[in-house]
Amino acid sequence: MNTEPFNARAEHVRLRILSAVNNTQEINHRRSREDLFPDVNRVGLGVAVEWESMGEQFVSDALLTRARNLGIELQHIGLTLGTVLRNIDLSDELDTERIALLHQLLLERKVIFFHDQKLGSKQLIKFARYFGELDAFPFSVKGDNPLLLELDHDEQHPGNQNGWHTDVTWMEKPSLGSVAQCVLVPPVGGDTLFSDSHAVYQGLAPKLQDSLQYLAGINDYRSFLGNATFKQLPAELIAEIKSIIPFGVSHPLLRTHPETDKTGLFLHAGFLRQDSLYDTRTGQAMDEGESQKIIAQIVHQHARPEYTCRFTWREGSVAFWDNRAVQHYANSDYYPHRRILQRVAISGDRPYYRPNAV
Numbered sequence: 001m002n003t004e005p006f007n008a009r010a011e012h013v014r015l016r017i018l019s020a021v022n023n024t025q026e027i028n029h030r031r032s033r034e035d036l037f038p039d040v041n042r043v044g045l046g047v048a049v050e051w052e053s054m055g056e057q058f059v060s061d062a063l064l065t066r067a068r069n070l071g072i073e074l075q076h077i078g079l080t081l082g083t084v085l086r087n088i089d090l091s092d093e094l095d096t097e098r099i100a101l102l103h104q105l106l107l108e109r110k111v112i113f114f115h116d117q118k119l120g121s122k123q124l125i126k127f128a129r130y131f132g133e134l135d136a137f138p139f140s141v142k143g144d145n146p147l148l149l150e151l152d153h154d155e156q157h158p159g160n161q162n163g164w165h166t167d168v169t170w171m172e173k174p175s176l177g178s179v180a181q182c183v184l185v186p187p188v189g190g191d192t193l194f195s196d197s198h199a200v201y202q203g204l205a206p207k208l209q210d211s212l213q214y215l216a217g218i219n220d221y222r223s224f225l226g227n228a229t230f231k232q233l234p235a236e237l238i239a240e241i242k243s244i245i246p247f248g249v250s251h252p253l254l255r256t257h258p259e260t261d262k263t264g265l266f267l268h269a270g271f272l273r274q275d276s277l278y279d280t281r282t283g284q285a286m287d288e289g290e291s292q293k294i295i296a297q298i299v300h301q302h303a304r305p306e307y308t309c310r311f312t313w314r315e316g317s318v319a320f321w322d323n324r325a326v327q328h329y330a331n332s333d334y335y336p337h338r339r340i341l342q343r344v345a346i347s348g349d350r351p352y353y354r355p356n357a358v
Contacts, residue, residue, distance in 0.1 A: 046203020078309025
């Protein structure tokens, strides 16, 4: 038994380690950046790669110049995503220059925010229409405008969007993005978090990236039909709904952004059938257990804080996010208080993956 004091033994071990490290220092200097990150924790690398793709700056020089020329101030709240704009009134008739600026800023920052807007519902819809046609939401039972989804949570209707997700993957063409305005803010809590799907992809282990390249899965809206509002619907009506809106659509797990050409991790665990993955090259279904294992590996990747930014709502605040580039998470830490958002969704295209994309 070694009776030498612990600190002396610890110092002996430290010196031996130091000697060994020094002997291999030259080799370590030659290690590639990929080798510096273990497969189980490549988050820092994912953020770094995405930041480099942005030129290691929050926005491009050209975009910054355009914003300054229009008198618009930019406050960046995340490294690779999330910017608050000041000195712009969304209720104004926006000219083509401002619309183009907002569109480019959305592509570069993935989600943008505005405070003190206080838009009426018609103005919110008008603003969203600057960026495309709008998607109606068939499962809303509130309000008389199918283009405007009201997210109203209170003591009897607790918030339930507190899971990382990409919107409406049950659609053949999921929405390009959404514009949401806060109508009523709770006295505490209620923030929304956003996560960079491109950085998440870059942070995956190379072997996992490769395994996802040609995988797709089936998404459906069973979670809506099974909730308290709809589960008592007659079977004939359910059948009619499924005949109008396809119940089960295929989407790739990796998505190539149609405008930036970047690759992102793309899924909504609540809509994706966990046993449905298949190889897009052959159409062959994956073993059910293997399918569930793959999904378990990727479903929580967006939750790593390094990938995220956090937005605190005020009454009149507006968020505009790119559904092709981010996931989001609505904090449900305000119960039993009330929180109301109104959301409008902009029509998108069918997701695809191109292996040679960035």
